[in-house]
Amino acid sequence: MDVWSHPELAAAVAADDWGAVFRAYRKLTGLSQTKLGERVGLVQPDVSDIERGRRRVTSSEVRRRIVAGLRIPRDLHSADRARAAGPVPALSLPDTAPDVDLLARLTSAVDASHRVDAASLDWLDRLLAEHRRAEDFIGSRPLMDVMRRQLRTVMDLHGGARGALADRVVRLASEHAQFLAWMSSDQGDTAAALAWYDRSHEWALEAGDANMAATTLSMKAHMAWGAGRGTRCVRLAEAARWSAPGTSLGVQGMAVQMAARGHALNGDAGAARRLLDEAQTLISRASGHPEDEPVWMYFYDETWFTLQHGMAAMHLREWHEAVDHLTAGLGALPDEYRRDRSWFRSCLAHALAGAGEAAQAASVALATIPDADAVGRPHAWNELHTTAALLMRGGAREARDVVDALGQYG
Missing domain, CATH: 1.20.58 (Methane Monooxygenase Hydroxylase; Chain G, domain 1)
Structure with a gap:
């Protein structure tokens, strides 16, 4: 029997639920987590984390390896890509996403007798700029609640703004929404990120x-x-x-x-x-x-x-071209961009592993893990796990050091 004819597996692929794919595939084939990991280039702890929902598959490289390793029929995963290329479906928004009528609800509650001046908006512009710079170093986690409260402050000003100042408030709200979208995406909250980007886009059009x-x-x-x-x-x-x-x-x-x-x-x-x-x-x-x-x-x-x-x-x-560009870019990237340094260094580790430079890949990965953990960026973490898997597949003796280090921060 072809396991991919089983409706449970087909539904899991269609839902992009790779944890469910792993569980169903192992149930139907009797494979252990270790053996399944060997097919898709993941170590056993990664397979376990994906099955339990503790790790999400967001890396396109990992996705490709799963499709190839499990020999998922083209009609299943191609159909998934075709759906993804179409319009975004209606979303059931989480609490972190904007309310449907956030603008109308907040602005109607503001005392219209209050007048907004340009100096106040200049200050909010500077504050947003400082928060963007802070996020470069500390990551998005500490700033999410701060920025949601700050957006509410901006919205509260709209009722008292007139003419060009009203346009400035809407523009400022659009910038805050864009920043919240970026941070939501950074934390893996896709639904909230898409909703905030849509709201930012709408307000940007309104503000011209x-x-x-x-x-x-x-x-x-x-x-x-x-x-x-x-x-x-x-x-x-x-x-x-x-x-x-x-x-x-x-x-x-x-x-x-x-x-x-x-x-x-x-x-x-x-x-x-x-x-x-x-x-x-x-x-x-x-x-x-x-x-x-x-x-x-x-x-x-x-x-x-x-x-x-x-x-x-x-x-x-x-791979060698990737290593050259990433090395050059990281060499010129200022230290204050801690979040992005961890991301691009994790990519460099991946590229070095792909190029067969196992020792260098492991060295970069081990040096990157503490910062990737500190700034809480899931994407960097996925690249580091991918690097570990590539080293394991290549039989590199350094692979165990990377796996153990990831487990310590897990």
Whole structure:
């Protein structure tokens, strides 16, 4: 009997529930967690964590290995990708997502006799900028509640704002929603992230902020990329370009490189490299005029593009090219970007393992684990587990050190 004809397995793949896939597959085949892990390139503790729901499969590399290792029929996982490329279905939003009529409910409760001045909004702009910088170092976990309260403060000001100041309040609310979306995504709360991005996009359009409207679409493309959905990533990145004309060079460059990474994820090297060249030109031009970029693009420069180029090379399995770009980018990345250093260093460990440089991969992974744990970024953690699995599959003697270290922080 073909196990993939079993409805329980087919339903688990369709739901993108890899824990259920593992449990059902092992029940039908009698495989142990260790043997199943050998098929998909995961160590036994990782298989156990996925089955128990303690770890989610968000890495496209891990997803591909599962599909290949378990020989999941194309019609099952291709259908899943086709659904993912279509419109986002209606969401049942968690408590961390915005209320349906948040704007109307809060603004109607504010005493309209209160007047908002430009100095107050300038202060809130500076406060948001400081929180963004803080998140670069401490990660998103400590800031979620703070930023939700801060957004409510912004919304409370809307009832007393008039004319251009009212537009500024809506723009500021859009920026807060975008930041909350980013942090929700960083913590693996996909539903809340999508809801906040949608709200940010709506408010950006209301405020006439083309740069933020485009940025929200690029960041949704980033989420699609992180979920292994290359086609959706490309479509959203393209929408970021054509749906919001008049955006800055940096915002355009971000959208183009996101499309490039989507094509790389799909294995289309030609399209990926063509768009990477275009993005390089845009971002180089933007770097010459940083004053023309929106404030939230403070981090996005040629260093970040070099790192993103390395990510695209990883998807194309150009391991040595990926190592070169990631090494160069990390060498220029300031220390205050602790969260991103842990992320890109975990990617470098993965690329080194892919290139067959086991000792270097293990060394980078071991040095990265404490920071990845401290800033609480699930994506970095997944890359480190992927590195451990690759080292195990290659029979590297250093693999056990990485597995043991991950277990200590587990």
